[in-house]
Amino acid sequence: xxxxxxxxxxxxxxxxxxxxxxxxxxxxxxxxxxxxxxxxxxxxxxxxxxxxxxxxxxxxxxxxxxxxxxxxxxxxxxxxxxxxxxxxxxxxxxxxxxxxxxxxxxxxxxxxxxxxxxxxxxxxxxxxxxxxxxxxxxxxxxxxxxxxxxxxxxxxxxxxxxxxxxxxxxxxxxxxxxxxxxxxxxxxxxxxxxxxxxxxxxxxxxxxxxxxxxxxxxxxxxxxxxxxxxxxxxxxxxxxx
Numbered sequence: 112x113x114x115x116x117x118x119x120x121x122x123x124x125x126x127x128x129x130x131x132x133x134x135x136x137x138x139x140x141x142x143x144x145x146x147x148x149x150x151x152x153x154x155x156x157x158x159x160x161x162x163x164x165x166x167x168x169x170x171x172x173x174x175x176x177x178x179x180x181x182x183x184x185x186x187x188x189x190x191x192x193x194x195x196x197x198x199x200x201x202x203x204x205x206x207x208x209x210x211x212x213x214x215x216x217x218x219x220x221x222x223x224x225x226x227x228x229x230x231x232x233x234x235x236x237x238x239x240x241x242x243x244x245x246x247x248x249x250x251x252x253x254x255x256x257x258x259x260x261x262x263x264x265x266x267x268x269x270x271x272x273x274x275x276x277x278x279x280x281x282x283x284x285x286x287x288x289x290x291x292x293x294x295x296x297x298x299x300x301x302x303x304x305x306x307x308x309x310x311x312x313x314x315x316x317x318x319x320x321x322x323x324x325x326x327x328x329x330x331x332x333x334x335x336x337x338x339x340x341x342x343x344x345x346x347x348x349x350x351x352x
Contacts, residue, residue, distance in 0.1 A: 144219035147199045151192040154185035161234040162190045168241025169203050207270050217250040234343045259342040261335045264321050266296035280310040280342040284331050286319030
């Protein structure tokens with residue numbers, strides 16, 4: 112009997128998390144956001160020259176994915192903070208109030224990072240996946256103080272769409288078979304970037320759903336690395352495509 116595609120992807124990411132469980136974060140650190148403690152698992156590369164703040168999606172599969180991704184980018188010379196931003200609200204409902212609170216938590220973490228002495232990893236990039244991508248976009252629209260954002264399978268909530276006046280260089284990654292967050296959301300975001308003259312690059316994957324399979328994940332990771340290496344140190348970023 113063959114597993115449905117979604118179940119196969121779920122099992123892959125759970126297996127990946129189990130295999131890599133022996134490689135734990137180097138440390139945990141805590142930030143404060145309006146009286147709430149926000150814990151971050153830190154995956155620290157010895158030769159890190161920049162920091163990635165990673166915002167996970169809401170499910171256990173998203174958490175497994177985020178841990179695997181954090182390890183990957185730590186292995187590629189980034190210091191990665193996997194932020195437990197979801198703990199600042201009483202529930203995970205995607206309400207306007209919760210989105211604002213999650214976005215504020217991310218802003219507080221980034222502001223604190225800039226205030227801490229960490230010269231070797233001073234430049235900051237942001238990755239969001241699923242719900243975390245939406246939070247990354249919202250926080251990034253508030254002059255967050257990051258050099259670049261990669262958003263994966265996310266959307267900018269309609270309530271905030273017309274309010275966006277600022278975004279750092281943005282990489283959009285989305286599967287055209289995504290049923291949870293339809294591809295139209297990614298295309299709307301591309302149009303917004305063109306309209307506002309934001310720096311933007313989009314990778315649309317015709318055969319992928321909300322959670323990418325192995326080969327597409329590898330491809331997307333390489334694209335993120337290239338994008339971050341360009342925009343974290345580039346003096347003249349390109350315009351929206």
